[in-house]
Amino acid sequence: MKRSLKTLSLLLLGALLLFAMGPASGQGVRLVSLFVTFGGSELNALRQGLDAFTSATGIEVIVEQSREIIPILRTRVAGGNPPDVALVPRPGVVAEYARLGAIFPLVNADGSDGIMSAETLHANYSQGLIDVGVVDGVVYGLMAKANSKSTVWYKPASLAALGFSVPSTWDELIAITNAYRAAGKTPWSIGGQDGWTLTDWFENIYVRVAGPENYLRLFVTHEIEWTDPSVVEAMNLFRQIIRPEENLAGGAEGSLSRGFIDAANLVFRPDAGAELYYEGGFIGGIVSANFPDLRPGEDFTAFLFPAIRPEYGRPVVGGGDLLVAYRDTPEVREFFNFVAGTEFATIWAATGAIVSPNRNVDPSVYTVLAALDAGQVANAEAFVFDGSDLAPSALGGDAMFTGLQDFVSNPDQLTEILQFLEDVADANY
Amino acid sequence: MKTSPFIGWAFILPAAVLLAVYLLYPTVLTIRMSLDTGQGFRLSEFIGLRNFVNLFTKDRFFFDVSRWPPRGALFNTALWVALFTLGTVGIGLLVAVLANTVRYEVLIKTIIFMPMAISFTAAGIIWRFVYSPDPKIGVLNALLMAFVPGADPVPWLGRTSLVNYAVIFAGVWIWTGFAMVVLSAAIKGLPKDVLEAASIDGASGWDTFWRVMMPMIWPTVVVVGTTMIINVLKAFDLVYVMTQGGPRGASRIIGYTMYVETFTNGRAGYGSAVAVIMLILIIPFLIMNLRRFRAEGRSL
Amino acid sequence: MTTATTATVSAARPVTGTLFLRYSSRIATHLVLVVLAVVWLTPTAGLLVTSFRPLEAISDSGWWTALSPARFTLDSYATVLTARGMGRSFLNSFIITIPSTVLPVFIAALAGFAFAWIQFRARDTILLVIIALLTVPIQMILVPNLQLYSRLGITGSFVGLWLVHTAFGTPFGIYLLRNFFVQLPRDLFESARIDGASELTIFFRIVLPLSTPALASLAIFQFMWVWNDLLMALVFLSNPGRQPMTVAISGMIGTYGTEWHLLSAAAFLSMSVPLVVFFALQRYFVRGLMAGSVKG
Known part of the structure; x- marks a missing residue:
């Protein structure tokens, strides 16, 4: 009995070993490995485009996925085992890899073809969107999906009942805020436990106060310091939202202990706890998944973040994912040229999962919610990338998150907070 | 002992080789890296102790003594070491001893053990539900409102003075099962006749526990306690999924700092310096263990 | 009490x-x-x-x-169970977890025995170094080991992952088991040695059978940690055909991690396996160490 058990386990171990040592993958098959940050239905949508690539070229795409894409990529790149291609959500990280020599130029500084055809790139993308992936004059990242982060979500019925229409200026937005409060309702829900919701607020205000050029000088080059009067002015405008505390569901403390999903749910659930919610275009998809009874575009929808200074209008702050190449193989080259083309972009956009920055995608392919998001991106007076993703990670992550969380909980400390951010910026550029 | 001097080495050889390659070598690299900027995980610029100096003078998330009480990841870790270790070992011991005497032993042990089998991601979700500031979602606030009329909901994870205790409790919830299983194994291993003898001698249960049982399982208590402390020193998952170190950096612990600096911010040198501090912090507990080995050695 | x-x-x-x-x-x-x-x-x-x-x-x-x-x-459970590659990844989880549990328990038991009952030079020092290695955070060993694997050409293999899990689980195993072994009655070893038993015989015939509660608790923890591991699988296995369940589950989650219903269903499906192992090993926890073995 004992002996047979031993033999059995030995056999089992042997079988496992054989199994585990087996060939890694089919030989002779043409492959591209792709690392992305999203899974689920978003990944299934991407697969539709990838299938088109496989049937057009015979190259198979192996998709790996993790929401912790930045840490995993850092580890695997340093360990010598990167994927061929990755879809990276932070331009700041793309720049870091470009300077380390870990990724290949897509289009060279002199405009000649690198991994991909310069012609295809320019035929499908506007210069503004190409620039997001440029590091030191060389195109390293291809913006494959985009989204607006300038959407203020609201309930048309509630706004109409208050006697207001969609605001186009900051003063109107504050008037609505005050009117809600006067009517005994809580105007805003904020999910400040996720610090990036607060940086998104700040970025939208700042680009409207200082303009897109100064925005880049603050986040990308740090030519503007965090103690600059323009930053102070933007923060003081944000203060009009977060004070008095009755503006916020749960006050300052409640706002800082709530994640961004809870904050959205609070506005759109049957017995709502607030009336307005500012976050990106992706909130539409989350709300309609969480509340299938609500009709998108009618029961809930979004307006473009209102203008503050007439000369700067309403620029769109946006996010997006950049495709970068860790290896230069013929398969990777074919992949980039296909993904940059109109066919791939159209298939992917038609799933409703993303907004394509490709200008040749017909807007009629989008779903109601995606069209709202796509419309803002396509019609943007100016498009600037999410500043906290442009800044070095140490500044754009925890430092800005905590700085703004500090501000929500105690706006009187503005001077100290900005000095802290300036110190961090000083150490990281 | 008259065994060959090499036989001991032969027994530890597989472990020694494995640990040298997989743990010791990377540790040495980490120590070296802590003296460097570590751009892209490569040695790129030797900067001496600057990372350490910056940690203690410029990083208010790590070490901030400008206010009372002092704040930062280092002090939060100290709080964790005290409360988490006490909680897991204390409750684990309580359950291990008490469950031994009841008929539903397996049931109660399973209940306490269960959280250990839940992934950190899922544990993070469930505790964010428990602690939600919204009494419609958060069970803790729902209970508070039900039993204390007129009370305001408490933002457990949103208040800097509460957040550490809230996260530590979730940690105790997860890890008590560990302490319970190991301590229970030790109690089951006690020779029955000794306990019975003590009991027949007329010692009360309380006395039997402190005078007879506790000294016998003390080495195991030390092992579990040390393991828990080490756990705290390198813990980051729970903070990562529950609070991301917030609000306002108030729930950062050193394991979290190490992870964020190294992998999110890409500063391998700085993160390595934090890892070296972890190694230094364990030294007092090593000395405690060494004393115990020496004591056991004498009795051998 | x-x-x-x-x-x-x-x-x-x-x-x-x-x-x-x-x-x-x-x-x-x-x-x-x-x-x-x-x-x-x-x-x-x-x-x-x-x-x-x-x-x-x-x-x-x-x-x-x-x-x-x-x-x-029941939709959430249906979605999780029918997700792309879930069946295969369930199998992969076992392929990864079983050797990664058996190996470290065995290697740690060998070493733990030596540290407890065999006298050799520098014994306590080595043991202290091993306990110190317990503090090494897992993230710190990833890059050097990955570089090593790239050189050896075993990135992406199960063997590579087993060895990492084994190395990472061994210090705790040694620490825990040494502590249990050292509490075994001393006369057991002396009489066995007088009878001429080799150390290997003592290890297999006396130490292992008498330490089942400790071995079982170590096994259940190691099993659980490996079973729930996501990070190492993501770093060391790049082939999606080899991904364990944790990777497959995280693959169902979108950019913003909003799929709480799927995560909670997946959590229960995933934890059921360690719980079954816990129940299966329960009788070893209960069986008294001294029961019927050395009374004489």
């Missing part, structure tokens, strides 16, 4: 005047255990109920109100 020992002997001893005391301590025991059970179960129960609720219910009300109105669905 007063009852820890009295329960076992009360039958053999006439009940005396401390009857009241005994009953009240008995009640206190039950009370403490029940309160702990309720506190411990509440979050788990919340997760369980959540896993059966549709996303819209999760979003607008607490799980304890799930019965009014009753909104339950």
Whole structure:
């Protein structure tokens, strides 16, 4: 009995070993490995485009996925085992890899073809969107999906009942805020436990106060310091939202202990706890998944973040994912040229999962919610990338998150907070 | 002992080789890296102790003594070491001893053990539900409102003075099962006749526990306690999924700092310096263990 | 805890005047255990109920109100179970976990025995170094090991992952087992050595059989940690055909991690395996160390 058990386990171990040592993958098959940050239905949508690539070229795409894409990529790149291609959500990280020599130029500084055809790139993308992936004059990242982060979500019925229409200026937005409060309702829900919701607020205000050029000088080059009067002015405008505390569901403390999903749910659930919610275009998809009874575009929808200074209008702050190449193989080259083309972009956009920055995608392919998001991106007076993703990670992550969380909980400390951010910026550029 | 001097080495050889390659070598690299900027995980610029100096003078998330009480990841870790270790070992011991005497032993042990089998991601979700500031979602606030009329909901994870205790409790919830299983194994291993003898001698249960049982399982208590402390020193998952170190950096612990600096911010040198501090912090507990080995050695 | 020992002997001893005391301590025991059970179960129960609720219910009300109105669905479980590659990844989880549990337990037992019962030079120093290695955070070993694997050409293989898990689990195993082994009665070893038994025989015939509770607890923890590991699988296995369940589950989650219904259902499916292992090993936890082995 004992002996047979031993033999059995030995056999089992042997079988496992054989199994585990087996060939890694089919030989002779043409492959591209792709690392992305999203899974689920978003990944299934991407697969539709990838299938088109496989049937057009015979190259198979192996998709790996993790929401912790930045840490995993850092580890695997340093360990010598990167994927061929990755879809990276932070331009700041793309720049870091470009300077380390870990990724290949897509289009060279002199405009000649690198991994991909310069012609295809320019035929499908506007210069503004190409620039997001440029590091030191060389195109390293291809913006494959985009989204607006300038959407203020609201309930048309509630706004109409208050006697207001969609605001186009900051003063109107504050008037609505005050009117809600006067009517005994809580105007805003904020999910400040996720610090990036607060940086998104700040970025939208700042680009409207200082303009897109100064925005880049603050986040990308740090030519503007965090103690600059323009930053102070933007923060003081944000203060009009977060004070008095009755503006916020749960006050300052409640706002800082709530994640961004809870904050959205609070506005759109049957017995709502607030009336307005500012976050990106992706909130539409989350709300309609969480509340299938609500009709998108009618029961809930979004307006473009209102203008503050007439000369700067309403620029769109946006996010997006950049495709970068860790290896230069013929398969990777074919992949980039296909993904940059109109066919791939159209298939992917038609799933409703993303907004394509490709200008040749017909807007009629989008779903109601995606069209709202796509419309803002396509019609943007100016498009600037999410500043906290442009800044070095140490500044754009925890430092800005905590700085703004500090501000929500105690706006009187503005001077100290900005000095802290300036110190961090000083150490990281 | 008259065994060959090499036989001991032969027994530890597989472990020694494995640990040298997989743990010791990377540790040495980490120590070296802590003296460097570590751009892209490569040695790129030797900067001496600057990372350490910056940690203690410029990083208010790590070490901030400008206010009372002092704040930062280092002090939060100290709080964790005290409360988490006490909680897991204390409750684990309580359950291990008490469950031994009841008929539903397996049931109660399973209940306490269960959280250990839940992934950190899922544990993070469930505790964010428990602690939600919204009494419609958060069970803790729902209970508070039900039993204390007129009370305001408490933002457990949103208040800097509460957040550490809230996260530590979730940690105790997860890890008590560990302490319970190991301590229970030790109690089951006690020779029955000794306990019975003590009991027949007329010692009360309380006395039997402190005078007879506790000294016998003390080495195991030390092992579990040390393991828990080490756990705290390198813990980051729970903070990562529950609070991301917030609000306002108030729930950062050193394991979290190490992870964020190294992998999110890409500063391998700085993160390595934090890892070296972890190694230094364990030294007092090593000395405690060494004393115990020496004591056991004498009795051998 | 007063009852820890009295329960076992009360039958053999006439009940005396401390009857009241005994009953009240008995009640206190039950009370403490029940309160702990309720506190411990509440979050788990919340997760369980959540896993059966549709996303819209999760979003607008607490799980304890799930019965009014009753909104339950098995959809989340169906989605998880039928997700792309889930069956294969379930199998992969076993392929990864079983060797990664057996190997470190065995290697740690060998070393733990030597540290406890064999005298050799620098023994305590080496043991201290090993305990110090317990503090090494897993993230710190990834890059050097990955570089090593790239050089050896074994990136992406199961073997590579087994060895990392084994190395990472071994220090704790040695520390735990050495502590248990050292408590075995000394005369056992002496009489065996006098009888001429080799150290290997002592290890297999005496140490291992007498230490089943410790070996079983180590095995269950190592099993669970490897089973729930996501990070190492993501770093060391790049082939999706080899991904374990944790990777497959995280693959169902979108950019913003909003799929709470799927995560809670997946959590229960995934934790059921370690729980089965826990039950299976339960009898080893209960069996007394000394029972029937060395009484003489």
